[in-house]
Amino acid sequence: MADVPTPTQTPQRTRVNGGKEAATDKSAVTLPADADVLARAQAGDHQAFAQLYTLHKRRIYSLCLRMVGNVAEAEDLTQEAFLQLHRKIATFRGDSAFSTWLHRLAINVVLMQLRKKGLSLISLDEAMEPNPEEGPSRSFGAPDLMLTGAIDRLVLERAIADLPAGYRLIFILHDVEGFEHNEIASMLECSIGNSKSQLHKARLKLREALRMQNRQEARP
Numbered sequence: 490m491a492d493v494p495t496p497t498q499t500p501q502r503t504r505v506n507g508g509k510e511a512a513t514d515k516s517a518v519t520l521p522a523d524a525d526v527l528a529r530a531q532a533g534d535h536q537a538f539a540q541l542y543t544l545h546k547r548r549i550y551s552l553c554l555r556m557v558g559n560v561a562e563a564e565d566l567t568q569e570a571f572l573q574l575h576r577k578i579a580t581f582r583g584d585s586a587f588s589t590w591l592h593r594l595a596i597n598v599v600l601m602q603l604r605k606k607g608l609s610l611i612s613l614d615e616a617m618e619p620n621p622e623e624g625p626s627r628s629f630g631a632p633d634l635m636l637t638g639a640i641d642r643l644v645l646e647r648a649i650a651d652l653p654a655g656y657r658l659i660f661i662l663h664d665v666e667g668f669e670h671n672e673i674a675s676m677l678e679c680s681i682g683n684s685k686s687q688l689h690k691a692r693l694k695l696r697e698a699l700r701m702q703n704r705q706e707a708r709p
Contacts, residue, residue: 527587531579538578542571545588549595555661556599558650566602570595596666600676603658648698656691663688 526544529537549570554563573594581590649657662668662676663684673684 523587527581531581538575541574545591546571548588549591552592552595552666553599555646555649555665556596556658557603558654558657562602566595566599569602570598573598592666596662596676603654644699644702645695648695648702651698652691652694656687656694659684659687660691660695664692 526537526540530541546567550563550567553566553570554560557563557566570591574591577594581587584590649660652660658677659673662673663670668676670681670684670688673679674681677684
């Protein structure tokens with residue numbers, strides 16, 4: 490990945506700890522260690538910003554890699570996410586945990602890139618089309634107990650990476666990142682029904698991939 494970007498603007502005051510305003514003069518207030526790093530980064534401290542990068546880069550890279558399935562592209566998107574952080578860090582007001590805020594910022598960066606590439610989500614009609622091999626119908630969006638047991642993490646990661654882009658994206662946003670279908674629909678500019686149906690299809694494909702893996706491992 491490229492070098493850590495450094496802040497160029499120094500806001501007069503920052504908001505941390507649930508949105509409360511705090512002076513950047515550390516003699517006036519004592520902050521927890523993590524909040525102090527954030528406050529200093531917001532105030533233009535280059536070393537503090539580098540600390541934030543070091544603390545969060547691995548998780549943000551992992552998120553990007555899961556969403557796009559390409560190492561080089563994930564590295565570029567990770568760098569872009571931290572460039573966006575450089576530009577927007579002063580706007581963080583503590584309404585949520587900083588890690589959550591940064592996570593959403595990174596997701597938005599990935600989604601913007603996917604839109605530029607023209608990612609097309611499978612139509613709702615196609616996703617809802619019955620398939621005799623799917624077995625009994627299930628409620629779209631309900632927890633999939635077949636995917637929550639003891640599964641080899643690497644096998645599951647590979648299966649997720651092999652999903653079609655639209656399926657993979659919604660599975661990660663819903664089952665990994667924990668977004669609700671109405672949030673996903675807003676992010677992807679699709680219907681809630683489309684989000685639910687593609688999650689259903691993604692789970693079916695994952696279950697089939699895991700069954701195939703189990704069959705291969707069971708062969709003498």
